[in-house]
Amino acid sequence: xxxxxxxxxxxxDFALDAxxxxxxxxxxxxxxxxxxxxxxxxxxxxxxxxxxxxxxLGDQVLFNSATGVFVPPHKRRIGYVFQEPRLFPHMxxxxxxxxxxPNQLYSTRGDGGLAVLGIExxxxxxxxxxxxxxxxxVAIARALTSQPKVLLMDEPLAALDDARKTxxxxxxxxxxxxxxxxxxxxxxxxxxxxxxxxxxxxMRDGRVARSGALAQLLSDPAAISDIGVREAGAILxxxxxxxxxxxxxxxxxxxxxxxxxPKVQAEDGTAMRVRIRASDVILSKDKPDGLSAxxxxxxxxxxxxxxxxxxxxxxxxxxxxxxxxxITRRSARTMGLTAGLSCYAVIKSVSVAPTDMxxxxxxxxxxxxx
Amino acid sequence: xxxxxxxxxxxxxxxxRVSIVATLAILPLAIWVAHLxxxxxxVGKGVLNALVLLPLVLPPVVTGYLLLLTFGTQGxxxxxxxxxxxxxxxxxxxxxxxxxxxxxxxxVRAIRLGFEASDPKLEQAATTLGATPWRVFRTIxxxxxxxxxxxxxxxxxxxxxxxxxATITFVAAIxxxxxxxxxAIYAFLQxxxxxxxxxxxxxxxxxxxxxxxxxxxxxxxxxxGRRA
Numbered sequence: 253x254x255x256x257x258x259x260x261x262x263x264x265d266f267a268l269d270a271x272x273x274x275x276x277x278x279x280x281x282x283x284x285x286x287x288x289x290x291x292x293x294x295x296x297x298x299x300x301x302x303x304x305x306x307x308x309l310g311d312q313v314l315f316n317s318a319t320g321v322f323v324p325p326h327k328r329r330i331g332y333v334f335q336e337p338r339l340f341p342h343m344x345x346x347x348x349x350x351x352x353x354p355n356q357l358y359s360t361r362g363d364g365g366l367a368v369l370g371i372e373x374x375x376x377x378x379x380x381x382x383x384x385x386x387x388x389x390v391a392i393a394r395a396l397t398s399q400p401k402v403l404l405m406d407e408p409l410a411a412l413d414d415a416r417k418t419x420x421x422x423x424x425x426x427x428x429x430x431x432x433x434x435x436x437x438x439x440x441x442x443x444x445x446x447x448x449x450x451x452x453x454x455m456r457d458g459r460v461a462r463s464g465a466l467a468q469l470l471s472d473p474a475a476i477s478d479i480g481v482r483e484a485g486a487i488l489x490x491x492x493x494x495x496x497x498x499x500x501x502x503x504x505x506x507x508x509x510x511x512x513x514p515k516v517q518a519e520d521g522t523a524m525r526v527r528i529r530a531s532d533v534i535l536s537k538d539k540p541d542g543l544s545a546x547x548x549x550x551x552x553x554x555x556x557x558x559x560x561x562x563x564x565x566x567x568x569x570x571x572x573x574x575x576x577x578x579i580t581r582r583s584a585r586t587m588g589l590t591a592g593l594s595c596y597a598v599i600k601s602v603s604v605a606p607t608d609m610x611x612x613x614x615x616x617x618x619x620x621x622x
Numbered sequence: 623x624x625x626x627x628x629x630x631x632x633x634x635x636x637x638x639r640v641s642i643v644a645t646l647a648i649l650p651l652a653i654w655v656a657h658l659x660x661x662x663x664x665v666g667k668g669v670l671n672a673l674v675l676l677p678l679v680l681p682p683v684v685t686g687y688l689l690l691l692t693f694g695t696q697g698x699x700x701x702x703x704x705x706x707x708x709x710x711x712x713x714x715x716x717x718x719x720x721x722x723x724x725x726x727x728x729x730v731r732a733i734r735l736g737f738e739a740s741d742p743k744l745e746q747a748a749t750t751l752g753a754t755p756w757r758v759f760r761t762i763x764x765x766x767x768x769x770x771x772x773x774x775x776x777x778x779x780x781x782x783x784x785x786x787x788a789t790i791t792f793v794a795a796i797x798x799x800x801x802x803x804x805x806a807i808y809a810f811l812q813x814x815x816x817x818x819x820x821x822x823x824x825x826x827x828x829x830x831x832x833x834x835x836x837x838x839x840x841x842x843x844x845x846x847g848r849r850a
Contacts, residue, residue: 297750299746299749299750325749325750326749326750326751326752326753326754326755326758327752328750329752330750331750331751332746332747332750334743334746334747336743338743338744338746338747340744340747340748340761340762341744341766342765342766351748351751351753351761352751352752394751395750395751398751398752404750
């Protein structure tokens with residue numbers, strides 16, 4: 253389902269002027285705090301009414317200032333997972349979950365989408381007796397049970413500490429893989445976005461700085477300043493060749509060769525994404541020998557982008573995949589890097605954090621699309 | 623019991639009936655106005671607020687006289703209503719009307735605090751789950767403000783039990799008809815040797831007041847017990 257959003261709205265001193273289109277799937281709204289991400293999904297939800305513009309989901313117009321259409325939020329069939337769980341304190345977990353479908357008895361059994369949340373044992377409890385992670389899982393179940401046509405998630409992991417986040421992310425991935433409705437995912441953490449999203453909208457100061465397919469945008473060296481030099485980095489689609497190699501590493505197959513990375517929790521043969529930060533990639537013109545780094549992928553320079561600072565972003569093609577390296581301007585000049593040049597990308601195994609690995613591989617995603 | 627005579631019993635029964643009817647009848651309106659004042663922005667909000675508070679700041683005798691002018695059988699509203707068979711002047715219903723109007727500002731103020739303290743974010747969540755505004759109010763907003771609603775109702779009941787000036791001006795103090803506990807106490811104190819009867823009624827007032835507070839505490843604790 254295609255989504256089209258075009259909004260202008262004044263909120264005190266803050267001016268929101270954003271527009272983007274997305275082909276459905278998971279659309280990530282990425283940017284620093286206060287850049288207008290939440291304002292956009294509030295407008296999609298109908299919790300706020302923009303001054304002008306439109307919000308379209310497929311062929312349904314939810315808002316159009318020109319024609320005066322404004323569908324009230326309770327008629328929009330949206331599922332909204334807020335930053336904080338917002339569970340109703342005077343209702344049990346089961347009552348909370350059933351709130352969106354008052355005329356039906358709720359059962360986790362037979363509901364494949366909810367089973368992954370692992371909340372069956374919590375149904376009798378009250379929100380005060382739940383941990384932060386449990387409460388957020390219940391909030392997600394509640395949003396999904398109302399059978400929404402679109403799911404909005406506003407930093408659903410924000411209220412969780414890092415350990416909980418790592419624990420929670422697989423739930424979210426499994427869930428997102430199971431739903432076929434469009435998802436809008438607000439986050440300022442690129443590792444979450446890289447694992448979950450199909451489409452990326454980068455926000456800056458109330459405006460859309462970049463919008464495009466996630467893999468393309470993350471391997472576009474021109475986008476590096478909008479994404480942030482520390483966060484920028486391409487996504488490799490890999491298949492787990494050997495999840496449990498004897499030395500505590502996993503062997504992952506890419507289209508250009510094998511990678512040895514910290515152990516992943518997955519079956520052999522699983523397709524997944526690995527985000528390689530641009531600042532973690534070293535380039536070499538000749539095949540390096542006698543290095544401690546295990547991962548050396550042959551690649552070809554496709555584009556060199558010079559920014560304001562001392563660094564340059566080098567876009568690379570490695571087999572079927574794109575990589576990106578951020579090196580100093582001086583090195584680029586010394587090496588004589590130009591588009592079309594063959595070289596080797598060196599990736600240090602331990603620099604890839606476990607949070608950068610996971611998510612749905614592109615192939616499996618396509619296979620699941622209805 | 624307590625050595626109350628028929629006249630005193632009549633006053634106690636009437637006071638209870640007047641106060642309970644007045645509180646229950648005005649409670650929905652008080653909840654609605656309190657919610658309006660707490661949550662909505664609209665033209666004339668200041669005027670409405672002042673109007674609600676008026677009985678609190680006006681001398682009760684003035685309120686009673688205004689009621690007589692409006693709801694008396696010759697009054698604008700009273701004349702119309704008497705054609706429909708509804709008469710307030712010099713009836714217990716008039717006493718209930720006076721009590722309700724005097725209790726109203728206190729109830730609105732107490733309930734409004736509850737609505738102001740309750741979290742609109744929960745209402746947003748309910749809205750996104752497809753709940754109509756009325757369902758959101760019924761299932762989320764009102765339960766959250768319930769302790770304040772109870773407190774407001776008890777306050778209103780207490781005010782209605784104690785109401786004197788407006789009542790006596792509007793409906794006088796006809797024994798068995800419109801003579802509530804306060805006007806009965808006042809009447810007894812005007813007669814030499816009436817102190818003992820007045821004292822008994824004072825005692826009854828005290829028991830009813832303490833009972834109302836105890837019941838409200840009990841209900842409030844039951845409500846709070848279900849939450850964090």
